[in-house]
Amino acid sequence: MKSEIKIEIGKDRIVTLPELYQEYDKAHRIQAGIPFEDKIKALVDLQKIAFSWGKRRDVIVWRI
């Protein structure tokens, strides 16, 4: 029987794939709890990325 694949994600931190996805879910939920102001700043960063890196010239980068 093959042993379960594990991933090293930091010093002394080895997790299974389901555990890794749980970590991701947890991180997303933490992001959901940050202040509204910080989310708007993150949104503007995403708009900047879409405009410059993604070359989406139709995207308006909000002035905040």
Place this chain on the structure above:
Amino acid sequence: MKKTLEAINGLKKEGIVKDYAIGGAVAALKWVEPFFTRDLDIFVIPLPPTGEERVISFLPIYNSLKDKGYDQWAGQWLMIEGVPVEFLPAEGLSKEAVDQAVETELEGVGTKVVTPEYLIALFLKAFREKDKMKIRLLLDQTKIERKKLRDILTRHGLEEKFKALYGDWK
């Protein structure tokens, strides 16, 4: 963004709209992790229509903002302090969403934001690909009052659609 909200609050103070709330993607941002969007959707409860034709006019909104120097349009969006804003009439479900929206502050400016339960119903009604993504984020990342959601969905004929797509969701 602060000045954008101040300008929109001005419409309420001046009695040009009865009430308003932030809806759409930016409202969802209040409750879930950051994601990309282009514009700020504002649901407005306009003053009652006048005249025999019962037309709800947005002209008083646009004229008032124009008087303050906001007359630049980018497609369907009115640019207010560098933010593309779309005004949408709050009717039926969306009017209820505005009435029940929560008071909050953004950069020290008071505003109202549509609650997750109403957002789910509104996104379910529109149900474009981007709406599906937002429903999933809301269900996964924020606290939903099940009873409240069920009540909204039932009253607006959306319960079966929701059940078929999301079942008992958690």
